[in-house]
Every structure is written in structure tokens, then in C-alpha cells.
Amino acid sequence: MDLIKQIKDEIDPVSKEENIEKNKAFITWILEQYYNLSRDETADVITDCSGDKRIDAFIERDDSVVIIQCKLFEDTTKEIEKDKAKSKDTLREILPNLL
Numbered sequence: 001m002d003l004i005k006q007i008k009d010e011i012d013p014v015s016k017e018e019n020i021e022k023n024k025a026f027i028t029w030i031l032e033q034y035y036n037l038s039r040d041e042t043a044d045v046i047t048d049c050s051g052d053k054r055i056d057a058f059i060e061r062d063d064s065v066v067i068i069q070c071k072l073f074e075d076t077t078k079e080i081e082k083d084k085a086k087s088k089d090t091l092r093e094i095l096p097n098l099l
Contacts, residue, residue, distance in 0.1 A: 007026075007029070008022075008072075010029060011025040011026050011028075012025075014028050014029055018039070022072060023071075023072055024046065026072040027042070027056045027057055027068070027070060028042045028043075030057075030068065030070055031045065031046070031057060031059075031068070035059060035066070042057075045059050054069055055067055055068070055069060056068050056069050
């Protein structure tokens with residue numbers, strides 16, 4: 001099975017169960033699968049909204065901070081180089097405030 005199709009198939013139920021858009025369902029899925037967060041915990045760390053400085057989730061750990069930015073594209077051929085540059089600028093802007 002195509003990995004992207006599999007991921008989309010797995011986020012569809014999340015979107016329906018939580019009554020959220022697919023992009024937030026994808027962020028929820030990432031947090032559950034890769035960071036072992038519960039559904040309730042994902043709701044607490046997702047920052048995906050207007051003015052979020054391109055940060056989708058922010059996980060505070062005892063000795064570190066995990067900043068997550070992810071995208072779900074319908075067009076799997078889309079290039080993301082421009083998005084990467086914007087993300088670097090965002091990190092330069094927020095990191096001094098965290099230290």
C-alpha cells in the first residue's frame with residue numbers, strides 16, 4: 001500500500017472523531033505516532049492557528065523543547081523549499097525568546 005494513502009486513511013477517522021480539519025488531524029496523528037501522546041495531550045500541544053508563526057505543535061520536556069511543523073499535501077509532487085526558508089526565519093525569531 002502507498003504510504004501516503006495509508007497515512008490519509010489513518011487520519012480520516014481522527015478528523016471525523018475529533019471534528020477537526022484534516023491538517024489538524026495529521027498533526028494529531030504525528031503526535032500520537034511519533035511522540036506517543038494521548039489524544040487529550042495532543043490537544044494541549046497543538047498551536048496550529050492564525051498567528052502561530054508556522055509552528056504546529058510545541059512540546060515542553062524537562063530539558064528540551066520540541067517544535068513541530070508539518071504539512072499534509074494533496075499534491076505529493078509539491079516542492080517545499082520556500083516553506084523551509086520561512087521556517088528557518090521563524091526559528092531565528094522565537095529561539096532567543098526561549099533561552
